Amino acid sequence: MWFIxxxxxxSRKDKKTNDEVLDMANTGRSLYSTIRKRQMKFTGHIYRARGIEHLAMTGKIxxxxxxxxxxxxxxxxxxTWANLEQHTRSQFMRSSCExxxxxxxxxxxCSRHGT
Incomplete structure (x- = not known):
């Protein structure tokens, strides 16, 4: 944040919060959405592979x-993060295969506001 x-x-003496400084720079915090995007990609990869990792992720042990x-x-x-109201758990898992x-x-x- 110091570089922005x-x-x-x-200055820090101006008592501007980090969010205010980000608004002034027209940027946002992107680390959280990057982490979630990579988690979703990894989960899709594991579900398509159908190996022992798939069994561990689905809890069928x-x-x-x-x-x-x-x-x-x-x-x-x-x-819950991917907005499960639109998809049931089985649709969530089935959609990972396609x-x-x-x-x-x-x-x-990842493009929703607040992520």
């Missing part, structure tokens, strides 16, 4: 569940 302040000649509230899984967090649909879904999820 230096380019715009905004034998054993007992632990007591209490279940932990939020990696796939669950991607489901590369064009998955790419479109990834782009739409």
């Amino acid at each position: 302040r230096r380019i715009l000649i905004v 034998n054993g007992k569940k632990s007591r209490g509230r279940q932990r939020t899984t990696y796939v669950d967090s991607l489901d 590369r064009q649909i998955w790419k479109t879904m990834t782009v739409n999820a």
Whole structure:
């Protein structure tokens, strides 16, 4: 953030927040959306491969569940982030097998405001 302040000649003494400085520069924070985009690409790759990683991601491993509230899984967090109201969990997994649909879904999820 210091380099944007230096380019715009905004001192720390001016008491401008980082968000205000980003607005002045007409930029935004892109790291979070980059991380989510890469996670979605990786998830699509794993679902198409159908290997042991696919079994681990979908949770189809034998054993007992632990007591209490279940932990939020990696796939669950991607489901909620990718706006699951439009897609059910099975549609989410099925769309990963079709590369064009998955790419479109990834782009739409990453281009939403607030991501």
